[in-house]
Amino acid sequence: MKEQFLDIEHVNMVFGSGKKESRVLSDINLEVKKGEFIAIIGHSGCGKSTVLNIVAGLLDATNGDVILDGKEVKGPGPDRSVVFQNHSLLPWLTVYENVALAVNKAFKEKMTAKERHEWILESLKMVHMDHAMDKLPSQISGGMKQRVGIARALSLEPKVLLLDEPFGALDALTRSHLQDEVMRIQENLNSTVLMITHDVDEAVLLSDRIVMMTNGPEATIGEILDIKLPRPRNRIEMADNAEYNHYRHEVLHFLHEKQRKH
Template sequence: MSKHYLSIEGVFKTFTRGNLSSQVLSDVNLGVERGEYISIIGHSGCGKSTVLNIVAGLIDPTEGCVILDGKEVRGPGPERSLVFQNHSLLPWLTVWENVEIAVNKVFGRSMSRAEREDWIRHNLKMVHMEHAMYKRPGEISGGMKQRVGIARALAMQPKVLLLDEPFGALDALTRAHLQDEVMRIQNDLQNTVIMITHDVDEAVLLSDRIVMMTNGPSATIGEVLKIDLPRPRERIELADDPRYNQYRQAVLRFLYEKQRNVAASA
């Protein structure tokens, strides 16, 4: 029995096509506590998305396993909801219907229709999208679409919320606003979050710990940095906080050294 709420244990992943094999991950081990916000960062090709997809149950590890709340992860499940960089909303459904389809799937037998409707409304309100519940994705902005995607994921009441570069396609102002919203929601719900990002400032601002991956192939966890900054966090105040800048420099130093090693071996 794992002592952690979520445990990635001895995970290897090799992709094979014909006679060619490529080992993407090599002996990845990570323990995550309940309510923790974890960011995974690293250069392109380091296996970040592969780790997330293994936790989501979308792909199986070649070796090792993932344990969540005492049970081994085997395939996708509503206890692990995933928000992609692309919002993945169904364009022919309204905002309300995009959340409703997930709620009906998970709670259709355990909630009455009135309870489900209240729950949908609650989650849209939490991301400030109740005003647009009858609009279709093509009628709202990119940031609004991501809010709906987050509402849909949270409406499933997952044990772990998985975020795959959820703000990567947004402009800087929208990204900052959504980061603040995610911090507020996570502070209110105390849910467990694993996020992939390429943004160092985003990782330091949002995370309790930052997991830094080595370069692929055969990538693994190089360092784990604990972010000891009080919550709630205000980005303007943190800009002048020496600890914030030390954490930021530590991540940049790690990434720079890995990039320099690649250049040296080329």
């Protein structure tokens, strides 16, 4: 049985004050187990990325707490790695150097230079990017840049991997390849993953549970859907799977029907 690992407790988020006050999130509560893959879905402006940024420590909640592995989250830390929609690679550094920047910062005291070098190569191999380690970001495709971003995030060995629509800017074929890579890596490492997405199929394919957000202002968790599809999952087989299509319908129903009443 998976242990409780990440707790989001009574989180509220208010931006501004007085007449300019905007209540973005209202009483967000979520318990995530170790090794669980959670997708957060909802319409634009519902505060999905705000939730992720609070867990990442990039934003302080107005009220409430985030507890990770028994410790309160206070600011950013290497125990939480973020992969954004924009790859965020430094353009003047090679693929290898972009990952090395993170590894050298996080493990300078814990690993020798040789161990760090081997770990950088291992991280790049994990996403099949070791062949391009000497290339600059401008010399590789968008999908390859995202692979490097994922390698850099995983190289920190985070307790939680935070994915903020990481495939949103990619073409359909590249997106499907990277989704398969993330599924493979997550199963191999038993990573705990929190992913923001607009894509219903992506949410059903990748996750153990889908957290569906209501519309803002004062967005909250409307429903949580357990995805009990066996792993490993094959996207071709899933297309004809009645249970998969049932889950897909449930999410679409929430997004299209219930949201109109909110």
